[in-house]
Amino acid sequence: MANDNDTITQGLFEPVGADTQVSEHISGKVVSAWRDAFRRFVTNKGAVISMIILALIIILALLGPHINKYGTNDQNLLWSDLPPKISALSWMPMFSGKENGVDVYKDRGVKQEFWFGTDQLGRDLWNRTWAGTQISLLIALIAALVDFLIGVAYGGISGYFGGTVDNILQRIIEVISGIPNLVWIILLILIMQPGLLAITIAILATNWIAMARIVRGEMLKLKNQEFVLASRTLGAGDGRIIFRHLIPNSLGMIIVNTMFSIPAAIFFEAFLSFIGLGIRDPQASLGSLINTGFTILQIHPxxxxxxxxxxxxxxxxxxxxGNGLRDAFDPKLRR
Incomplete structure (x- = not known):
């Protein structure tokens, strides 16, 4: 031990013998951005429970109309306006098959059971509800595909090339977005019959705009970074840079925005069907079913x-x- 008056010299120190390769070794476990996002997503209980509920709804939508022997459009006026009845759950007033204390099934001599009841024409609401859910899920799939196929490509090209190309493409978006969706669907109904095709075309016309703007912003932020310059120096073309480098680096934002656009598209279809501009009888839709039941809400809720x-x-x-995915992909929330 040197005293305070001693001079500190090189002889007082000796190398610890550390290996330079060991000093570069990463002691912790390497976790990719996707794995970290997945870890934080599964810790979000609300998002996980919502995923489970969505999975159950999808399974019921696919299998529900085939569980019993009744068709979606089978009518029987003897069965009109029957309340829900499930024998195993008859202790619950909602599934007892009674209205105002009267067993409607026994009173009419109906031996069959309808889990969700029937409508005014005696059609099974269990089958029609899940058939309408299929329409909503189909609209969700169409909205997601439109976002990925049109919005991502459009926004990627606009943001990457910039200049005149960007100005022209953005002016087109402003013209399209200046026309409300309801006007689009009314114009389409003047040309074709109300239904799924008209709603699909309306979604194709406008639903991708928000995605295109988000992707454009990401392209403007990423296109001047070093990895893009390196890729261009190695001879990569514009298409490869956009779809192999820039868009994968924006995939988190794309997924989050898609998850938020899906419920908007489902609500859009249900709203149009509710006001009579979308799916109509005999085809079932959640919006049209709510519209039909709304007229007799106080009698048969x-x-x-x-x-x-x-x-x-x-x-x-x-x-x-969507909120869970946004939090999972947000780097500011990483611990």
Missing amino acids: SQTIFPGIVISLLLICFNIV
Whole structure:
């Protein structure tokens, strides 16, 4: 031990013998950005529960109409306006098959059971509710594909090339977005019959605009970074840089925005069907089922409750999953 008056010289120190290769060794476990995002997503209980609920709804939508022997459009006036009845759950007033204390099934001599009841024409609401859910899920799939195929490509090209190309493409977006969606659908109905095709075309016309703007912003932020310059120096073309480098680096933002656009598209279809501009009888839709049940809501509330619960769960769960994905991909929230 040197005293305070001693001079500090090189002889007082000796090398610890550390290996230079060991000093560069990463002692912790390497975690990729995607794995870290997945870890933080699964810790979000609300998002995980919402994913489970969405999975159950998808399974019921696919299998529900085939569980019993009734067709979606089979009519029987003897069965009109029957309340829900499930023998195993008859202790619950909602599934007892009674209205105002009267067993409607026994009173009419109906031996069959309808889990969600029937409508005014005696059609099974269980089958029609899940058939309408199929329409909503199809609209969700179309909205997601439109975002990925049109919005991502359009925004990527606009943001990457910039200049005149960007100005022209953005002016086109401003013209399209200046026309409300309801006007689009009314114009389409003047040309074709109301239905799924008209709604699909309306979604194709406008639903990709928000995605295109988000991707354009990401392209403007990333296109001047070093990895893009290195790729261009090695001979990569514009298409390869956009679709192999820039868009994968924006994939988190793209997924999050898609999850938020899906419930908007589902609500758009249900709203149009509710006001009579979308899916119409005999085809079932959650919006049209709610519209039909709304006219007799005070007399037979079950005809509105079940389609309303399903569409509410769809909208809420998609939004919660979108929030969970946004938090998972946000680097500011990493621990």
